[in-house]
Amino acid sequence: MTTPFPLLRLPWLALVPVFEQMEQIDVIAFSLLSKRAKNLSKTLRKISAGSINITVRSHYPRITINLRDDTSVGLSLYTEKVPNAANRCGVLNKTMSCEKGSITVAKLVERIASVTSCESLEYVVLRGPLQLEVCDTLALLTKLGQLIIVHDCSDSFAKKALKIxxxxxxxxxxxxxxxxxxYGFQNFLKSNLNYLxxxxxxxxxxxxxxLVTNALKLKLIQVKLKARDISQFLTKWxxxxxxxxxxHLSLFLDEVVNEMCLPRVxxxxxxxxxRxxxxxxxxxxxTSSESFCGGYDIKRTDGKKATILFLAGHGLSFIDFYFWR
Incomplete structure (x- = not known):
């Protein structure tokens, strides 16, 4: 039977070289053990993270910490007991694992952000059913680079996350x-996003x-639209x-649509x-700007102008609408 090493009982001067020799992932894992461990890790070893990303799966979230030295650290919060984790955290193959219940998702992200001096999450990917702990974490954010909601994320979870x-x-x-x-969809479209x-x-x-969206740049990819849908939208605009x-509205259609869809009005x-x-x-x-040639200019009844570009090939169509300020 191996006797645990009393690391926290070492004097301060002895702890300094110990932390200097530890791998970054070990320092982060150690910081999750307790509040005292977090404070020691933050003080004795400087770790700089470029971003913290979360992928929320059906049963557990996976957190990836992208460090400044171009390496990354993975962390998974499991629903079942992790072997040899002693109800806390373990490290295996550069991946940390924690038993669910040993620490909440919100506290986990808070501690990691504190130790790595990372001020915000870069992106969050949502999968699976509603998880209240994850929503609690999202509610603590003051800044998030990108939210991604995939196919198997439930509607209730997705709507709650979007609202937060x-x-x-x-x-x-x-x-x-x-x-x-x-009504629900249009209300969401009125959010002042840069990208959707x-x-x-x-x-x-x-x-x-x-027509009501407030996103600056909106892209629809592989949507099921016909030429008449494009024509109707332009007429209403x-x-x-x-x-x-x-x-900028960008459409990627899985059928050929060309300039013949432009209504005469x-x-x-x-x-x-x-040119x-x-x-x-x-x-x-x-990007700050985009350059292009050709296209069709149209002017709305109130004087606003737009340019439409068509590019088709191999059964696909790319249509770009640029709305001039």
């Missing part, structure tokens, strides 16, 4: 739309719902007086294909 996180994040990716009604990406068939809603923040004016022009976003997004 929308005010503190600028980018949301939806692999499912968790709203049953147009939707990977969904879009079957329950139409492009017309996007032409007559609309809604002052949306939307600057728009009086679209083709722009020369051999390049630049669209500047009002904020620095993934």
């Amino acid at each position: 996180v929308s005010p503190v994040t600028t980018e949301i990716t939806l692999y499912r739309i968790p709203f049953e009604t147009k 990406y939707i990977y969904n068939c879009f079957s329950r809603f139409t492009l017309d719902d996007l 032409f007559h609309s007086k809604h002052n949306s923040r939307l600057e 728009l009086k679209a004016v083709p722009f020369p294909r051999n 390049e022009r630049t669209f500047f976003y009002s904020k620095q997004l993934d």
